[in-house]
Amino acid sequence: MTDNIPPSLIKELAETGGEFYRRGWALGATGNFSVLLSRKPLRLCITAAGSENGTFDDTNFLEIDDDAEILQGFGRPSDETLLHLTIYRLRPKARCILYSHSASGIILSDRNFVDGSISMQGYEILKGLTGVTTHEHTERIPIVENSQDHVAQSHVLQNVLIEEGNIRGIYIRRHGLFTWGETVAEARRQVEVFEFLFEILARTGA
Amino acid sequence: MTDNIPPSLIKELAETGGEFYRRGWALGATGNFSVLLSRKPLRLCITAAGSENGTFDDTNFLEIDDDAEILQGFGRPSDETLLHLTIYRLRPKARCILYSHSASGIILSDRNFVDGSISMQGYEILKGLTGVTTHEHTERIPIVENSQDHVAQSHVLQNVLIEEGNIRGIYIRRHGLFTWGETVAEARRQVEVFEFLFEILARTGA
Amino acid sequence: MTDNIPPSLIKELAETGGEFYRRGWALGATGNFSVLLSRKPLRLCITAAGSENGTFDDTNFLEIDDDAEILQGFGRPSDETLLHLTIYRLRPKARCILYSHSASGIILSDRNFVDGSISMQGYEILKGLTGVTTHEHTERIPIVENSQDHVAQSHVLQNVLIEEGNIRGIYIRRHGLFTWGETVAEARRQVEVFEFLFEILARTGA
Amino acid sequence: MTDNIPPSLIKELAETGGEFYRRGWALGATGNFSVLLSRKPLRLCITAAGSENGTFDDTNFLEIDDDAEILQGFGRPSDETLLHLTIYRLRPKARCILYSHSASGIILSDRNFVDGSISMQGYEILKGLTGVTTHEHTERIPIVENSQDHVAQSHVLQNVLIEEGNIRGIYIRRHGLFTWGETVAEARRQVEVFEFLFEILARTGA
Numbered sequence: 001m002t003d004n005i006p007p008s009l010i011k012e013l014a015e016t017g018g019e020f021y022r023r024g025w026a027l028g029a030t031g032n033f034s035v036l037l038s039r040k041p042l043r044l045c046i047t048a049a050g051s052e053n054g055t056f057d058d059t060n061f062l063e064i065d066d067d068a069e070i071l072q073g074f075g076r077p078s079d080e081t082l083l084h085l086t087i088y089r090l091r092p093k094a095r096c097i098l099y100s101h102s103a104s105g106i107i108l109s110d111r112n113f114v115d116g117s118i119s120m121q122g123y124e125i126l127k128g129l130t131g132v133t134t135h136e137h138t139e140r141i142p143i144v145e146n147s148q149d150h151v152a153q154s155h156v157l158q159n160v161l162i163e164e165g166n167i168r169g170i171y172i173r174r175h176g177l178f179t180w181g182e183t184v185a186e187a188r189r190q191v192e193v194f195e196f197l198f199e200i201l202a203r204t205g206a
Numbered sequence: 207m208t209d210n211i212p213p214s215l216i217k218e219l220a221e222t223g224g225e226f227y228r229r230g231w232a233l234g235a236t237g238n239f240s241v242l243l244s245r246k247p248l249r250l251c252i253t254a255a256g257s258e259n260g261t262f263d264d265t266n267f268l269e270i271d272d273d274a275e276i277l278q279g280f281g282r283p284s285d286e287t288l289l290h291l292t293i294y295r296l297r298p299k300a301r302c303i304l305y306s307h308s309a310s311g312i313i314l315s316d317r318n319f320v321d322g323s324i325s326m327q328g329y330e331i332l333k334g335l336t337g338v339t340t341h342e343h344t345e346r347i348p349i350v351e352n353s354q355d356h357v358a359q360s361h362v363l364q365n366v367l368i369e370e371g372n373i374r375g376i377y378i379r380r381h382g383l384f385t386w387g388e389t390v391a392e393a394r395r396q397v398e399v400f401e402f403l404f405e406i407l408a409r410t411g412a
Numbered sequence: 413m414t415d416n417i418p419p420s421l422i423k424e425l426a427e428t429g430g431e432f433y434r435r436g437w438a439l440g441a442t443g444n445f446s447v448l449l450s451r452k453p454l455r456l457c458i459t460a461a462g463s464e465n466g467t468f469d470d471t472n473f474l475e476i477d478d479d480a481e482i483l484q485g486f487g488r489p490s491d492e493t494l495l496h497l498t499i500y501r502l503r504p505k506a507r508c509i510l511y512s513h514s515a516s517g518i519i520l521s522d523r524n525f526v527d528g529s530i531s532m533q534g535y536e537i538l539k540g541l542t543g544v545t546t547h548e549h550t551e552r553i554p555i556v557e558n559s560q561d562h563v564a565q566s567h568v569l570q571n572v573l574i575e576e577g578n579i580r581g582i583y584i585r586r587h588g589l590f591t592w593g594e595t596v597a598e599a600r601r602q603v604e605v606f607e608f609l610f611e612i613l614a615r616t617g618a
Numbered sequence: 619m620t621d622n623i624p625p626s627l628i629k630e631l632a633e634t635g636g637e638f639y640r641r642g643w644a645l646g647a648t649g650n651f652s653v654l655l656s657r658k659p660l661r662l663c664i665t666a667a668g669s670e671n672g673t674f675d676d677t678n679f680l681e682i683d684d685d686a687e688i689l690q691g692f693g694r695p696s697d698e699t700l701l702h703l704t705i706y707r708l709r710p711k712a713r714c715i716l717y718s719h720s721a722s723g724i725i726l727s728d729r730n731f732v733d734g735s736i737s738m739q740g741y742e743i744l745k746g747l748t749g750v751t752t753h754e755h756t757e758r759i760p761i762v763e764n765s766q767d768h769v770a771q772s773h774v775l776q777n778v779l780i781e782e783g784n785i786r787g788i789y790i791r792r793h794g795l796f797t798w799g800e801t802v803a804e805a806r807r808q809v810e811v812f813e814f815l816f817e818i819l820a821r822t823g824a
Contacts, residue, residue: 227435276420302420328558328586329518329586329587330558330584330586330587330588331439331441331513333491334440334441339560341558341560341587343585349526391464395440395464396440398440399439401438401439402436402515405436406515406518406519407520409614410519410522411516
């Protein structure tokens with residue numbers, strides 16, 4: 001529960017969570033959505049662990065500062081809070097981070113791609129990614145290993161985000177996809193693009 | 207927003223869009239549905255880019271003339287506006303054009319079929335296509351290459367529509383299916399027939 | 413439209429139709445559900461062709477006698493009306509016939525099974541079929557060829573129904589499944605059992 | 619019908635049943651959910667056979683004692699009542715038992731795993747299982763043969779539950795998954811975790 005997150009945003013996030021759950025992109029999941037409240041100082045709202053079935057409301061959000069300390073709300077923050085903070089720090093335009101996991105995505109993340117990333121090219125739907133204007137675009141999603149050492153993992157993410165200026169998502173192997181956007185709608189549209197292509201790639205063995 | 211499109215039609219299109227989205231045939235998509243308002247002069251309503259999640263209302267429609275100029279409404283017309291105009295010009299009975307993209311359809315569109323088209327025969331559901339009275343019918347959907355040069359692509363479509371008098375849909379490779387009908391219901395039923403068969407063909411390797 | 417079909421039955425059939433449509437078992441379909449009104453004389457209500465999207469109400473039903481003549485209601489009877497009549501004649505307990513077609517079912521129906529039928533055994537869910545009390549039961553669904561000669565096809569069905577006293581469904585190849593029951597609920601539960609097993613068999617190549 | 623089951627619990631179970639049905643995890647099914655009313659004496663509520671389509675209310679529940687005798691309610695208890703009783707006896711914390719069956723789960727249950735169990739490791743979603751704090755966890759679900767001799771089968775389950783102190787579910791081959799939890803929400807979350815991983819494993823042949 002936090003005073004600082006507008007009801008319309010809660011509604012948009014809840015609608016997104018319900019849709020992800022319905023599609024099987026959020027099964028068994030604890031909360032993993034966030035929105036930026038301010039940059040200076042860095043403040044974000046993140047769903048608390050235990051926001052299940054894709055259903056949540058304002059009581060499921062915690063307000064967090066840049067040390068991952070809880071400023072408002074009750075509950076345990078998501079294990080991935082440090083990863084969210086890292087993404088917001090390294091991507092100054094990001095105002096929303098969404099997490100999804102599908103069977104297809106996880107199957108793909110387990111393949112040994114030559115350059116360690118899921119690569120997608122030649123699909124019109126890539127134009128659903130902000131800034132992409134042609135299907136001839138190549139989009140790469142780096143795959144990083146999963147770890148329960150969240151400090152170490154946030155450093156790995158930090159390095160990836162610094163080295164790869166153009167990526168729009170990161171896949172943690174056998175875990176799920178982190179995507180971000182300037183708005184909830186943008187982040188959600190990008191999740192849809194990626195999950196749609198994951199299904200195609202997982203089914204074709206590409 | 208346009209004065210000229212009846213609310214019942216908006217409702218029918220919105221219901222269709224919601225259903226396509228639910229089935230995963232419109233993920234990450236910007237608008238790509240149109241209806242014909244008049245033939246002489248040629249006027250159509252087309253969903254504006256940015257009509258997401260399968261949800262839209264009258265504010266998502268632009269009224270367009272036969273030079274693709276916006277007569278009413280706000281927003282950017284779909285990149286495929288020229289393709290819609292081409293189909294209406296070459297198919298005098300068409301009054302609605304729908305666009306769908308499924309994982310199965312895109313997987314199929316990427317196969318190298320001998321005659322460059324998706325071919326379907328022997329299925330009872332083909333009788334859901336207007337004018338088809340037996341499962342022994344062979345339906346072909348030509349596959350054309352995708353291009354961001356929409357003028358060039360509309361010429362390609364024009365040639366296909368002239369050469370192939372009997373086709374009911376065109377697939378743009380790795381993009382999606384364009385289908386048309388005299389009514390929204392007819393176009394939608396044909397999308398359902400095609401997408402159903404795409405799933406079968408994609409799964410069987412036929 | 414018919415006076416003789418109780419509103420509660422319409423509601424149950426409409427709910428069933430909506431569910432089949434949602435699951436992708438009734439895409440692109442015209443009407444193909446029926447209920448028995450009386451045995452002597454033989455009277456049935458059958459959805460008219462054009463009952464789309466799994467949505468229908470009492471206006472979509474035609475009352476038919478045993479010559480397939482329309483007694484009440486407007487519209488064209490389903491192409492499969494003769495098949496419904498044949499099933500009611502040969503299965504004296506049947507009071508509801510449902511039709512479904514799924515991608516998995518059609519894929520299966522196209523395999524060359526040694527005895528020309530889809531065979532299912534060893535699954536607990538078989539106990540969802542009326543009269544089956546053990547998973548060790550073997551259920552067979554004969555596959556017959558599709559034909560637009562509905563008189564000839566109803567004779568084929570008649571022979572199958574006479575020869576195979578224990579079957580609970582018939583698959584018309586590349587068309588769909590006909591199942592029946594004493595009630596809508598029974599017929600629907602049997603469709604669910606069959607379609608569930610079709611998915612398993614289609615995916616495993618069994 | 620039983621006086622002893624709180625309406626909020628009925629609602630939660632009904633919502634869970636509806637969701638399982640929607641996902642295709644409860645097709646063709648008769649009732650197979652239970653909650654513990656008291657430990658001493660052992661009393662449970664279990665859905666009666668015939669609770670279909672994932673829809674049920676308080677009239678679908680029977681109150682049962684530890685001899686599987688009906689104390690309240692009308693109808694035939696589920697064939698698996700003895701299995702529920704066995705699980706409650708051997709798992710003192712369990713207060714809810716859920717049953718699900720998916721095509722993927724049944725396909726998996728039919729593979730000949732070396733140690734006779736479905737084994738899952740390395741997936742972040744395993745942390746959705748109570749007590750699991752790392753993806754490096756290995757979760758095993760023993761597979762037992764199906765039998766219509768429910769007394770014999772409850773003995774088999776009893777042995778498995780005694781020998782394997784850490785399991786969170788048991789799969790009856792070609793039948794379905796039994797999972798339990800201290801609450802409906804916990805049991806449901808565990809079903810989601812398992813069914814999600816079953817899809818991945820069934821699709822990858824692992």
